[in-house]
Amino acid sequence: MVFNELFERFAESCPAAVMHRALVENIFSPDALDGLFREVAVEQYERELLFSTQVELMGQVVCRISPSVHAT
Numbered sequence: 001m002v003f004n005e006l007f008e009r010f011a012e013s014c015p016a017a018v019m020h021r022a023l024v025e026n027i028f029s030p031d032a033l034d035g036l037f038r039e040v041a042v043e044q045y046e047r048e049l050l051f052s053t054q055v056e057l058m059g060q061v062v063c064r065i066s067p068s069v070h071a072t
Contacts, residue, residue, distance in 0.1 A: 028055065 011018045026032070030052035037044070037051035060066040 028059075030056075 007018075030050070033052040033055055034046075034050055037046070057066075057069055061069055
């Protein structure tokens with residue numbers, strides 16, 4: 001596959017960036033975030049909006065992908 005070849009070349013030239021991205025994707029995976037929330041939530045609850053969805057939405061605002069939470 002062409003993507004694998006491109007990824008391999010990028011990983012050879014910038015291994016730290018590739019490792020950092022993999023780490024961030026793993027830490028902020030929706031399953032991991034929702035599991036963490038369920039472990040530590042005392043009075044908080046999930047109904048229609050999952051914790052991982054809130055993190056994703058706020059991440060878009062913080063990284064200036066969206067101007068506000070209401071703009072998405």
